[in-house]
Amino acid sequence: xxxxxxxxxxxxxxxxxxxxxxxxxxxxxxxxxxxxxxxxxxxxxxxxxxxxxxxxxxxxxxxxxxxxxxxxxxxxxxxxxxxxxxxxxxxxxxxxxxxxxxxxxxxxxxxxxxxxxxxxxxxxxxxxxxxxxxxxxxxxxxxxx
Numbered sequence: 528x529x530x531x532x533x534x535x536x537x538x539x540x541x542x543x544x545x546x547x548x549x550x551x552x553x554x555x556x557x558x559x560x561x562x563x564x565x566x567x568x569x570x571x572x573x574x575x576x577x578x579x580x581x582x583x584x585x586x587x588x589x590x591x592x593x594x595x596x597x598x599x600x601x602x603x604x605x606x607x608x609x610x611x612x613x614x615x616x617x618x619x620x621x622x623x624x625x626x627x628x629x630x631x632x633x634x635x636x637x638x639x640x641x642x643x644x645x646x647x648x649x650x651x652x653x654x655x656x657x658x659x660x661x662x663x664x665x666x667x668x669x670x671x672x
Contacts, residue, residue, distance in 0.1 A: 547646040548580070554639030556586045556611055586643065594624075607633050610641050621648065628652040
């Protein structure tokens, strides 16, 4: 194996060990590298973007396949395109998929392109909801304050 091939294999192993889905896009918004999150690392059926992401696919197409909600897929795709064009230095947005919540981070690469990561933030969202409920309810009786 060539040094470049070994480096690529190592990079793929590192990416595959991450608990979030990561896709690297080139300057045209095409997926050039992506990981597979293993259930023992990130949980069962991590997110729809991982399942829809294919090397060589335009990320806008990945978004359309991943989400049944057209407005959401356009929002995620637009965030990636805005960072690709340089309109935004980076982007962050959140979305819900079934019972799970994800935060999408879009960050520029040193070479033209971006890195898009989908982080499961369900636990954080559950805590936020509990805090909101406690702010307006008596914890002992459950009645409104």
